[in-house]
Amino acid sequence: MNNIWGSMEQYDPVVWNWIIAVYLFMAGLSAGSMLVAIGLKWYKKSRGLPTEGLPVIKAAAIVAPVSISLGMALLVLDLTKPFEFYHILLNYNLTSVMAWGVLALLVYIPLVFVFAALVFEKQVLKYAPWLAGILKVCRQLENSIHKLIFVLAIGVGAYTGFLLSALISYPILNTAILPALFLTSALSAGSAGNVLVATLFFSKEKSDCIDQVHRIEYPVAFNEALCLVLLFVGLNFSGPAAQGALGAITQGVWASVFWIGVVGLGLLVPVLSSIFAPKSWRHTKGFLITVSCSTILGVLALRHFVVYAGQSYIS
């Protein structure tokens, strides 16, 4: 390629950068944390166990609203016209995955705050007694709100994958596996985030229901690994451009991010540590913090890998 006149800078195929990768991570973290917390609540309820004041649920009430708000702030700041972002709330083109995402988030975000307010009802009422009436209504609708959040959280987790898979000319992104991969990795980020915050701030006893959260980690890690294998094996069978995109995991800096970050920190460390770590370590603070941080970094690496390596290979 030899251009005679003008800069080639605008032709860089990497259009979306780390800000989008961090947003995709934050949205996944929020959705995953809600799915884990509500799932745990239902699990406990079905066994007739108390669900109030569980450290993991308290943690989710912090993790989910904070992460989605930070993610949204990043997203808006990344627009080339951040002060005109409201147009996206007024105009909807329903062939666009982003428009679906806006609609889902429009309902999801307030509901996550309602969830948090119900979990921390006492503290909220202490500082804002005028909310008592609204909270009472929400408490009566709590079950329906949980169901709605659960469905919307699946939507938020998956839409971030569809957002990228709609980009038809990037072989790594334009696959149906991406939404599934994002949803499962959102679950692992969410459970790790919940465990981390629960261990740091809310856990009083060593085994404070972190066990049940741990129980979903194996299937989630298995699914995540499966999606990654499917993604790259699928590319191998999808023609020369897609085969070229396999370079993403064999060469360059993004291959290192993939093998060290995504596979190493995100999958191997958590799985191996829960197999080989001595029983006496399992519920110690240090162990839980290390493993959940490793999982979170792995998912963050996955989002960066997908955003950068995904856009680097164009068909």
Add this chain to the structure above:
Amino acid sequence: MTKRYVLVHDENKCIGCQACNVACRSENNVPESVTRLQVRIEGPYGNFPHLHFKYNRVSCEQCENAPCVKVCPTGAAYVNDDGIVSINENKCVGCLYCVAACPYKVRFINPETRVPDKCDFCKESRLARGEQPACVTVCPTQALTFGDANDLTSEVRKVLDTKPSYQQKVNLGTEPRVYRIPSRRGGIKA
């Protein structure tokens, strides 16, 4: 759609002089750092001494099934009756989704308006006056033919009916409206 504006780039006649690029720049006030239209000189192909280059026009392909229009969340990227993929600056928030979605990588953010920009066949200026786009008018070798392909008597229709042509990345189903007449010395490379 009553009109179907298409552009044909004859890669045999093109000499890569960039007159089209410069004309586009001055007609549309394109800022220095960005460009709506480039002719890339690719190659050399063949064995010495029989070397040749390929002249690859890079500009908006005016897809009939435009990915940029499909992904735009606000409808700021749209297609009118004229079939020209256009941008409504007022609705755009600058999410870059259309820039990422374009398989031909021809959308860019205009540093002055902060809105995506690209070739629109000079629709606001020259086309509105009934003239040909700037690149077509200025081409010294008449490598470019532009017109309404729905008009059976148009020159562009005659060219498309009588010469072999190809479009880029047809496998993506975007149905680009920029047609290319392959160089006799080069093979067809989509």
